[in-house]
Amino acid sequence: MISRVLSAELAEHAGRRVTIAGWVHRRRHLKSVSFLVVRDRAGLAQVVHGHPGPARTAGDHTGNHTGGYAESHVESHVEGAPAAGGGLPGEESVVRVTGTVTLQPQAPGGVELTEPEIEVLAEPGTPPPFDLYRPVVPASLPTILDHAPVALRHPRLRAPLEISAASVAGFREALDRLGFTEIHTPKIVGSATESGANVFGIDYFGRPAYLAQSPQFYKQAMVGVFERVYEVGPVFRAEPHDTVRHLAQYTSLDAELGFVTDHRDVMAVLRQAVAGMIESVRHRAAPAVGLLGVALPEVPAEIPAVHFTEAQRLTSSDEPDLAPAQERWLSEWALREHGSEFLFVTGYPMAKRPFYTHPDPARPGYSNGFDLLFRGLELVTGGQRLHRYEDYTAALAARGEPAAAYEGYLQAFRYGMPPHGGFALGLERWTARLTGAANIRETTAFPRDLHRLSP
Amino acid sequence: MISRVLSAELAEHAGRRVTIAGWVHRRRHLKSVSFLVVRDRAGLAQVVHGHPGPARTAGDHTGNHTGGYAESHVESHVEGAPAAGGGLPGEESVVRVTGTVTLQPQAPGGVELTEPEIEVLAEPGTPPPFDLYRPVVPASLPTILDHAPVALRHPRLRAPLEISAASVAGFREALDRLGFTEIHTPKIVGSATESGANVFGIDYFGRPAYLAQSPQFYKQAMVGVFERVYEVGPVFRAEPHDTVRHLAQYTSLDAELGFVTDHRDVMAVLRQAVAGMIESVRHRAAPAVGLLGVALPEVPAEIPAVHFTEAQRLTSSDEPDLAPAQERWLSEWALREHGSEFLFVTGYPMAKRPFYTHPDPARPGYSNGFDLLFRGLELVTGGQRLHRYEDYTAALAARGEPAAAYEGYLQAFRYGMPPHGGFALGLERWTARLTGAANIRETTAFPRDLHRLSP
Numbered sequence: 001m002i003s004r005v006l007s008a009e010l011a012e013h014a015g016r017r018v019t020i021a022g023w024v025h026r027r028r029h030l031k032s033v034s035f036l037v038v039r040d041r042a043g044l045a046q047v048v049h050g051h052p053g054p055a056r057t058a059g060d061h062t063g064n065h066t067g068g069y070a071e072s073h074v075e076s077h078v079e080g081a082p083a084a085g086g087g088l089p090g091e092e093s094v095v096r097v098t099g100t101v102t103l104q105p106q107a108p109g110g111v112e113l114t115e116p117e118i119e120v121l122a123e124p125g126t127p128p129p130f131d132l133y134r135p136v137v138p139a140s141l142p143t144i145l146d147h148a149p150v151a152l153r154h155p156r157l158r159a160p161l162e163i164s165a166a167s168v169a170g171f172r173e174a175l176d177r178l179g180f181t182e183i184h185t186p187k188i189v190g191s192a193t194e195s196g197a198n199v200f201g202i203d204y205f206g207r208p209a210y211l212a213q214s215p216q217f218y219k220q221a222m223v224g225v226f227e228r229v230y231e232v233g234p235v236f237r238a239e240p241h242d243t244v245r246h247l248a249q250y251t252s253l254d255a256e257l258g259f260v261t262d263h264r265d266v267m268a269v270l271r272q273a274v275a276g277m278i279e280s281v282r283h284r285a286a287p288a289v290g291l292l293g294v295a296l297p298e299v300p301a302e303i304p305a306v307h308f309t310e311a312q313r314l315t316s317s318d319e320p321d322l323a324p325a326q327e328r329w330l331s332e333w334a335l336r337e338h339g340s341e342f343l344f345v346t347g348y349p350m351a352k353r354p355f356y357t358h359p360d361p362a363r364p365g366y367s368n369g370f371d372l373l374f375r376g377l378e379l380v381t382g383g384q385r386l387h388r389y390e391d392y393t394a395a396l397a398a399r400g401e402p403a404a405a406y407e408g409y410l411q412a413f414r415y416g417m418p419p420h421g422g423f424a425l426g427l428e429r430w431t432a433r434l435t436g437a438a439n440i441r442e443t444t445a446f447p448r449d450l451h452r453l454s455p
Numbered sequence: 456m457i458s459r460v461l462s463a464e465l466a467e468h469a470g471r472r473v474t475i476a477g478w479v480h481r482r483r484h485l486k487s488v489s490f491l492v493v494r495d496r497a498g499l500a501q502v503v504h505g506h507p508g509p510a511r512t513a514g515d516h517t518g519n520h521t522g523g524y525a526e527s528h529v530e531s532h533v534e535g536a537p538a539a540g541g542g543l544p545g546e547e548s549v550v551r552v553t554g555t556v557t558l559q560p561q562a563p564g565g566v567e568l569t570e571p572e573i574e575v576l577a578e579p580g581t582p583p584p585f586d587l588y589r590p591v592v593p594a595s596l597p598t599i600l601d602h603a604p605v606a607l608r609h610p611r612l613r614a615p616l617e618i619s620a621a622s623v624a625g626f627r628e629a630l631d632r633l634g635f636t637e638i639h640t641p642k643i644v645g646s647a648t649e650s651g652a653n654v655f656g657i658d659y660f661g662r663p664a665y666l667a668q669s670p671q672f673y674k675q676a677m678v679g680v681f682e683r684v685y686e687v688g689p690v691f692r693a694e695p696h697d698t699v700r701h702l703a704q705y706t707s708l709d710a711e712l713g714f715v716t717d718h719r720d721v722m723a724v725l726r727q728a729v730a731g732m733i734e735s736v737r738h739r740a741a742p743a744v745g746l747l748g749v750a751l752p753e754v755p756a757e758i759p760a761v762h763f764t765e766a767q768r769l770t771s772s773d774e775p776d777l778a779p780a781q782e783r784w785l786s787e788w789a790l791r792e793h794g795s796e797f798l799f800v801t802g803y804p805m806a807k808r809p810f811y812t813h814p815d816p817a818r819p820g821y822s823n824g825f826d827l828l829f830r831g832l833e834l835v836t837g838g839q840r841l842h843r844y845e846d847y848t849a850a851l852a853a854r855g856e857p858a859a860a861y862e863g864y865l866q867a868f869r870y871g872m873p874p875h876g877g878f879a880l881g882l883e884r885w886t887a888r889l890t891g892a893a894n895i896r897e898t899t900a901f902p903r904d905l906h907r908l909s910p
Contacts, residue, residue, distance in 0.1 A: 001723070002714040002874075021714050023679075023871055041634065041682040092871035124871035125844045149676035149867035158680050165637040172624075179496065182620040184706045184882070186901045187642070187689050188655075188666075190908040200643075202666070203656045204703075205693065205905055211643075211657070218901060221604035221910070224478075225613050225900075227496040233688060234642050238660065248659075251639045259457040259476050268456070389580045408910030412604035416478055416547040416579035419457075427639070445680075446641045446673060450660055453645040455676070455863030 002096060008042035010101050010111045019098040020045050020113065021121070023153065024091050026133040034088055036118070037108075037133065038097060039153070043287065046104070046112040047097050049088060091132065092150070094122040141439060148446055148455055159288035160443045163281055164431045166288075168232055170280025171253050171425075174273045180255065181226040185218035187211060187234065191405050198238045200248075211236035214424060216356070219256040220385060221412040223420045230255040232427075240450065244439040247428060248448040256422030263358070263368040263384040266421035267305070267344055270372060270380060273425075274342070275299040281434070292435050297341040297374070304334055305344035308366060320349045328376040346370040355395045358384035358421070368421070375433050382423025389413040457551060463497035465556050465566045474553040475500050475568065476576070478608065479546050481588035489543050491573070492563075492588065493552060494608070498742065501559070501567040502552050504543060546587065547605070549577040596894060603901055603910055614743035615898045618736050619886045621743075623687055625735025626708050626880075629728045635710065636681040640673035642666060642689065646860050653693045655703075666691035669879060671811070674711040675840060676867040678875045685710040687882075695905060699894040702883060703903040711877030718813070718823040718839040721876035722760070722799055725827060725835060728880075729797070730754040736889070747890050752796040752829070759789055760799035763821060775804045783831040801825040810850045813839035813876070823876070830888050837878025844868040 004021045005013060022040030029035075033050035089095055099113030129147050130139045132154045137144060144151045152158050172182070192199040192210045200211040215231050222229040231254045239246040255273065260266060278296055281289060289296065312318060314333060315326040322330070322345065334343035347366040350359055358368040369383030386392055392410055396403050403410065431443040441447040446455060459476045460468060477495030484490075488505035544550055554568030584602050585594045587609045592599060599606045607613050627637070647654040647665045655666040670686050677684045686709045694701040710728065715721060733751055736744060744751065767773060769788060770781040777785070777800065789798035802821040805814055813823040824838030841847055847865055851858050858865065886898035896902040901910060 001720045002716055004714065021873070041636075094871045094873045121873055122842055122871050124869060126869045128870055147866065149679060149863075150870040152677075152680045153870075161638070161680075162636065164639075168637060169627075169631070172627075176624070181496075181617065182623060183616070183900060184619075184689070186704060186903050188691070188704055188903055188908065201658045204908060205695070207908065209908055222607075222900065224604060225607045225616070234639070236643070240660070249641060249643055259459065261457055265456045387577055408604075411602065411910060414579060414581045415583055415605040415608075416549045416577050418476070418549045418576055445638060445677065448641050448643055453643065453659060453662065453664055455866060 004096070006042040007038065007040050007045035007109065010045055010113075011109050013101045014103055014111055015101060017098060017100050018113075019096060020047075021096045022094070024089050024093045024095055027088050027090055029088075036088060036095070036097070036116075038095060039155075044108045046107040047099060047116045047118070048102075048104075048112050048114050049116055049118075089118065089120045089123065090127065092124040092128050092153075093120055095120055141441060145441060145447060145452065146455070152445060155291055157442070159285075159292050160431050160435050160437060161445060162285045162288040163292075163294070163435060164427055164443060166281045166284035167277040167430060167434075168251075168253065168427065169284060170277040171232070171273050172230070173280065174276025175228070175230045175255060175269075177276075178228065178269060178272065180228040180230050180257070181222075183215075183219065183222050183226070183229045183231050184233065185212070185215040185222075185231060187236070190408070198240070200236050200238045213237055214252060215254050216354075216424075217409040219254050219422060220356070220417075220420065221409070223256050223258040223422075224412050224415070224417055227259065227418070228255075228257040242450050244441075245429070245432075246449070247440055247444065248450070250429075250444070251427040253425040253427055253430075254422065255424075256420060258418040258420040260384060260419050260421050262419075263346065263370055263382070263421055266382050266384065266423060267303070267346075267370060267372075270382060270423050270425075271299065271303050274372075274380075277430070294435055296434075299342065300338070300340045303342045303344055303372070304338040304340050305346050305370070306330070308345055308347040308349065311345050321352050322371075322378075324377075327373050327378055331373050331376040334373070341375055343373045344370050345373060353383065355399050355401065356385045356392070358386050358419075372423075374430075377429070377433060379430060379433060380423050380425045382421065384419065384421035387413065387417045387419050459551070461497040462493065462495050462500035462564065465500055465568075466564050468556045469558055469566055470556060472553060472555050473568075474551060475502075476551040477549070479544050479548045479550055482543050482545055484543075491543060491550070491552070491571075493550060494610075499563045501562040502554060502571045502573070503557075503559075503567050503569050504571055504573075544573065544575045544578065545582065547579040547583050547608075548575055550575055596896060600896060600902065600907065601910070607900060610746055612897070614740075614747050615886050615890050615892060616900060617740045617743040618747075618749070618889060619882055619898060621736045621739035622732040622885060622889075623706075623708065623882065624739060625732040626687070626728050627685070628735065629731025630683070630685045630710060630724075632731075633683065633724060633727065635683040635685050635712070636677075638670075638674065638677050638681070638684045638686050639688065640667070640670040640677075640686060642691070645863070653695070655691050655693045668692055669707060670709050671809075671879075672864040674709050674877060675811070675872075675875065676864070678711050678713040678877075679867050679870070679872055682714065682873075683710075683712040697905050699896075700884070700887075701904070702895060702899065703905070705884075705899070706882035708880040708882055708885075709877065710879075711875060713873040713875040715839060715874050715876050717874075718801065718825055718837070718876055721837050721839065721878060722758070722801075722825060722827075725837060725878050725880075726754065726758050729827075729835075732885070749890055751889075754797065755793070755795045758797045758799055758827070759793040759795050760801050760825070761785070763800055763802040763804065766800050776807050777826075777833075779832075782828055782833055786828050786831040789828070796830055798828045799825050800828060808838065810854050810856065811840045811847070813841050813874075827878075829885075832884070832888060834885060834888060835878050835880045837876065839874065839876035842868065842872040842874050 005018045022038040025039035026037040036047040038045045096119045099116035102114045104112040202209045235252040350367045353367045353369045360366045371378045372380035428443045460473045477493040480494035481492040491502040493500045551574045554571035557569045559567040657664045690707040805822045808822045808824045815821045826833045827835035883898045887895045
């Protein structure tokens with residue numbers, strides 16, 4: 001391994017000669033001195049070349065040095081004064097720099113490398129399509145997405161992906177603690193059953209097949225095996241609408257558990273999962289949270305819940321589903337009344353839920369299904385499922401669906417299944433809500449949509 | 456949540472009245488007493504109904520009670536003596552049983568539940584297609600796979616999935632410790648570039664697209680962002696051969712890291728990942744390991760490595776690749792000479808490796824690529840990759856491939872990429888090697904192959 005210390009560790013080596021490696025984030029020349037800002041996976045490091053006087057820095061920057069990428073606005077005070085090459089490698093060159101770690105309160109992390117020896121490991125053939133060192137990338141979202149491999153190097157653009165990775169780690173950790181087992185299920189399925197619409201067709205060895213829209217049927221079957229299962233994996237929706245909220249492929253965090261009393265047990269597990277995700281983001285993605293100024297929500301010990309009929313009453317509606325404006329209103333209401341950024345809406349009408357939804361035994365027109373609203377949007381859908389074979393055949397018959405198409409699915413229920421339920425949370429939607437991203441495409445490295453199939 | 460204790464925790468409650476829940480694994484009637492063996496996610500529990508004398512048990516079983524599912528042969532001594540219903544729920548009924556935890560050295564875990572109250576939560580409509588309580592499922596693999604949702608309830612059939620889940624957790628843990636970031640990449644790609652053959656075609660909003668055969672290009676691009684990345688996700692191969700080693704969808708454990716000196720740095724990280732997987736299996740899947748009698752391998756501090764030319768010499772071959780018999784011979788040789796069940800073969804000829812492989816600077820006909828052999832089979836392929844744009848265009852030109860088809864891929868290299876490399880490990884192949892499964896279909900819940908598209 002190329003022997004090096006990370007930028008974030010430099011301060012621990014003050015006075016010593018060390019080697020760092022990374023990309024040239026910014027190159028600048030002043031009269032008698034040149035600066036390189038080197039970017040590595042941990043943050044930024046300043047390298048000084050030449051014989052500077054006592055009172056100069058690369059960006060004359062002030063304010064707190066919180067480490068990480070907080071100093072990516074290093075150049076903001078010298079706008080309009082770019083300098084030519086002068087022998088130092090240009091932006092996005094890959095370099096290894098050996099230098100003396102010297103205290104410099106105004107540099108990122110409070111230290112800089114002086115008396116540097118610079119070795120270029122790789123030279124970019126082309127300058128970046130936009131300046132990666134600016135605080136915000138000066139390009140439109142389509143341009144950014146077209147250049148994702150280089151654009152994502154920008155600290156603000158990679159930050160949502162760090163938050164996303166930390167969220168998934170927290171999800172798994174929380175469920176592992178609760179005795180869940182991770183599963184991997186087929187993404188190629190033989191029939192387009194779950195919703196019928198919006199599926200991608202595949203040529204499967206000459207036979208028609210489809211990309212799975214969710215692991216719903218498989219995770220339910222696996223409750224019969226492990227009782228408690230989760231899967232983190234891609235799901236596919238041939239979504240024909242071009243919106244800021246939909247992707248053709250997204251990462252679904254799915255969980256399903258058996259031996260529940262009803263949907264409230266599922267909600268309690270979901271609450272644990274969400275709390276674990278937030279805690280993980282707080283600890284694992286602190287620099288990204290700081291850089292984006294994300295306000296992490298508190299997860300109440302018990303997330304407030306309103307029944308669908310109560311939600312209707314509160315919003316003076318008699319529609320069988322909640323419109324986006326109502327979801328926003330309810331979220332604000334929950335914050336006002338309960339001090340919670342999360343709100344469960346339970347008991348959605350059966351007619352609006354999938355056939356495998358368990359009805360509320362006390363009010364059969366309403367379901368034991370729920371949504372979790374977060375900051376004005378539906379984030380998670382879940383509920384208790386039917387668990388008796390005869391309930392499935394009756395539910396399918398009532399909807400005029402042929403039971404034969406569901407034979408593989410129904411098999412699990414022929415052989416004894418416990419009361420169970422589960423939920424699905426879209427990772428990109430979660431990250432978008434958390435970071436305030438205006439477009440879900442900012443929360444995944446290489447989005448797929450109606451128009452976009454590369455890079 | 457249905458209030459209950461797990462079977463494996465019963466012994467902690469001796470003398471108390473507790474509730475368990477699970478599936479009726481086995482129902483038996485003797486003259487004056489009936490037994491239920493109840494299966495839950497943690498193991499088996501014996502329930503006694505009636506007024507037994509002092510010297511009887513359900514299976515009169517002897518030997519160590521190691522907990523978990525080790526006692527799934529509970530009935531092996533009473534073969535040929537099945538009894539009729541008699542009021543107790545039948546096999547695969549879902550039950551909740553409240554009873555007194557009573558010491559019984561011959562029962563699983565050393566305790567049984569007496570004076571039971573039994574509540575049936577769900578009754579199977581159909582008896583299982585084969586007896587799940589037998590030590591080995593009395594059915595052919597195709598029959599088992601056709602009935603996966605119920606077959607996987609058998610402790611021996613679910614055990615590989617537990618080992619698989621523990622392996623993935625260990626993989627992530629090891630790489631998290633090394634500063635890797637988890638990524639999620641597109642499974643739908645615009646061109647069938649990586650190998651050209653064996654890809655599944657998709658109708659993508661009326662345009663042709665393909666299922667990704669690997670995250671290779673994306674994980675390399677993400678080295679430019681996070682330096683060190685991994686992905687655990689499905690990959691797809693339209694494998695037209697019906698073998699015991701190939702699946703049309705499998706789970707690939709992919710890692711890629713930057714700032715390497717050469718492939719040996721990648722091998723060192725792979726060694727850590729494999730050691731983490733083994734340790735995780737040892738700790739998280741102990742009952743499954745015990746039940747299947749898996750001998751977990753030692754992972755040497757440094758896994759022995761031979762150069763391809765040396766491997767040729769050892770096996771008296773001059774073929775440009777290793778045949779299965781040679782791989783087996785080399786594995787035996789490594790065990791004999793180095794006491795290692797793992798062996799790296801390095802320096803495969805460039806002609807046999809993908810175009811993105813980095814050549815050995817000292818011997819350009821050979822590569823900085825490697826395979827990891829484990830118990831006679833290639834388990835992992837990896838190596839150092841090219842990192843300079845001009846090396847890519849030259850490598851593609853030399854192979855007569857149009858650079859235009861790789862434009863999205865090559866983009867990352869235009870803008871400065873560090874020396875890097877990585878590897879891919881097939882989860883199902885790993886689990887099969889570890890458990891000694893004869894067919895890779897035994898290591899995944901719902902395999903997909905040339906013929907199988909359900910359940």
